[in-house]
Amino acid sequence: MSDKTPPSEFAYTHKVFNQVPPLTGHNLYAGDAALRETVEHNGGHWAEDDLQRYGEVCGRPEMIERGYLANEFKPIFESHDRIGNRIDLVRYHPTYHQLMQLALSEGLHSAPWTDPKPGAHVVRAAKYYLHSQLEAGHGCPVTMTFASVPSIRLNPKLAEEWLPKVTARGYDSSNRPHTEKSYLTIGMGMTEKQGGSDVRANTSTATPVGDGAYELVGHKWFMSAPMCDAFLMLAQVEKGETAGGLSCFLVPRWRPDGTKNPLQIQRLKNKSGNVSNASSEVEMRSAFGWLVGEEGRGVNAIIEMVAVTRFDCMIGSSAGQRQAALQAIYYAGHRDAFGKKLRDQPLMQNVLADLQLEVEGSVAITMRTARALDHLDKEQEKLLMRLGTAVGKYWICKRTPHHAYEAMECLGGNGVVENFITARLYRDAPINAIWEGSGNIQALDVLRAIEKTPAALLAWYDELERSAGADSCLDSAIAGLKKQMADMDDLEYRARHLVDQMALTMQAHLLVQGGNSAVAEAFIASRLKNTGAHNTGCLPRGLEIETLIERGDPLSV
Structure with missing residues (x-):
């Protein structure tokens, strides 16, 4: 063959077609x-x-x-x-x-x-x-x-010195004392290897050295974001002249005199997901710290922080669901198979609509909890917040891994390839379900909250009552929830099922209140009427499927 002879058309084996271009340059808010x-x-x-x-x-x-x-x-x-x-x-x-x-x-x-x-x-x-x-x-x-x-x-005293820099809008990643910086970040080290979620089993100790300061000795199995400027930590104070017991401390990376605090990282955890975030194992070797709250009331001091971090788990997992659903809907709208777009095929429509329904419910309960946070001066909202963070964190975060998998499957083989975002969403999905208390911890916390403050459950019922009469199936589900909650036998054994029903009825109520009948009716029909175990994509007939998919389409502005 002459070097001027063009190659045969049959020599071309790599013409790219029917592949979906990356989704970029879209407005995440306008399309949601x-x-x-x-x-x-x-x-x-x-x-x-x-x-x-x-x-x-x-x-x-x-x-x-x-x-x-x-x-x-x-x-x-x-x-x-x-x-x-x-x-x-x-x-x-x-x-x-x-x-x-x-x-x-x-x-x-x-x-x-x-x-x-x-x-x-x-x-x-x-x-x-x-x-x-x-x-x-x-x-x-x-x-x-x-x-x-x-x-x-x-x-x-700590608040006066630290909070202006903690809340300032800026970021300083440098490794130097907090007195030399204008912007500070805070991490957390609660978990120890022998106790896990049972922080009262912590063995780290704190010894007072005067002026509200302590020296901490011990080992933390998980300390998150180790390059933060200080960390909230729990440690045991020996009872003596002071109250003693499990207490909360703010432990800085640097001592007040400018020397390095002996907060020594042993290793970074090699996690399956959430890999950009450094989770570390750390030893405190007479590390300097300030008491936060009162001695012996460490759990009380940290409880508000835990409530807010659980709320952010709800936000993060809802966001993961949204990104997974929009990727699936976008991909299906651009990919041909068996003679037509994936999005136009009935079974795929069922899956896509179901993915979007999950997002609708998650966003509804997350934002209702945010509204409660905005109005904690009202007792009703404070009670809703108390249950809402535990119920919402349990339900949304636990639903997200399977949701991520189903969205990943919509992309076929591409979905498991690391340079498609669905693979990362799948790896990240379990983290929020485990962090800040896994599913059992959340479910048991709901029971403890109701036992300690029965008015919290009444506040939950009062919220649900706002949708009374709007849908007979929802009315029946709420009545069933009340009956199950009134049954005091084997409560702990049944805790997950009870919290499931609390979450589903609240999501359905909020979607009814949201005013979009297509969304509310589909959610109730698939989550409350269809109570048997089923996979994603088993929505009943007669729903406004295209409306649901259109709501999830990131380009439908």
């Missing part, structure tokens, strides 16, 4: 009907322009790329510098810091604390929901910084 409606319904209408702006920011190609790179290049731990000094340094890819800078400059760690007003928590939740779709791992220090504020306030 469920989010827009629930923000309006729960009092966040005043931030519409800002949410539209941030939705556009979070859809930019460069922002999406940062999420990929932060996961591709995992954090690296360096215990010592090159000449042998202990430094306990964790190095991150620059994109991790860029995402942190974006989150903190938007006030995702502080806005409701620094500018409290009706709808502040709703708007912050909506922005965090948009932001979390970029990347989940860096959300851990954002959440912990946000949630630390109520606990740090228990020590007025």
Whole structure:
């Protein structure tokens, strides 16, 4: 063959067609009907322009790329510098810091604390929901910084010094004393290897050294975001002249005199998901810390932080569901199979609509909980918040892994390839279900809350009563819930089932109140009428399937 002879057309084997281009350059807020409606319904209408702006920011190609790179290049731990000094340094890819800078400059760690007003928590939740779709791992220090504020306030002296920098809108990743920085982040180290969720089994000790300061000795099995500037930790104080018992402390990375605090990282955990977030194992070797709250009341000091972190788990898992559903819907709308678009095929429509229904319910209960956070001065809302974070965290976070898998399957083989986001969503999905108390812990917490404060359950029922008469099936489900809750036999054994019913009836009620009949009717028909065990994509006939899919289409603005 002459070198001028073109190759045969049959020599071309790699012509790319019927593949779906990446979804970028879209507005995550404008294309999310469920989010827009629930923000309006729960009092966040005043931030519409800002949410539209941030939705556009979070859809930019460069922002999406940062999420990929932060996961591709995992954090690296360096215990010592090159000449042998202990430094306990964790190095991150620059994109991790860029995402942190974006989150903190938007006030995702502080806005409701620094500018409290009706709808502040709703708007912050909506922005965090948009932001979390970029990347989940860096959300851990954002959440912990946000949630630390109520606990740090228990020590007025600490609050005066630390909170202006904790809540300031900015990010400083440098490893230096907090006195030299204008922006601070807060981490958390509660879990010990022998106790796990049972923090009262903690063996770490704290010894008073005067002026509200203590020295801590012990080992933490999980300490999140080890490059934060300080950490809220639990340790046992020996009873003596003081009250003693399990107490809460703020432990800084650097001592007040500018020397390194002996908070020594042993290793980073090699996790299956959430890999951009460095989770560490740490030893405290007479580490310096300040008492937060009172001695012996460490759980009380930390409980408000835990409630807020659980709420952020709801936001993060709802965001994961949304990103998974929109990827599936987008892909199915661009991919041909068996002579027509996947989205036009009835069985795929059933799956896509079901994925979107899950998002609708998750967003509804998350934003209703945000509204309760905005009105904790009202006893009814405070009681709803008490149950809502446990019920919502249990249900949404537990539903997300299977939801992520079903969305991944919609992309076929591409769905499990790491440079498609669905693979990362699947790996990340179990984290929120486990972090801040796994499913059993949440279900048992609901029972404890009801036993301790029976009015909380009455507040839950009062909320459900607002939809009385709207749908006979919902009425029947609520009546069934009340009957089951009144049965005191084997409560602990039945706890998961009870919390399931609390979540489903509340989601159905909120969707009825949301005013979109197609969504509410489909949710009730598939979640309350169809009570048997079934997989995603088993919606009954007669529902407005295309309406549901259209609501989830990221390009349907």
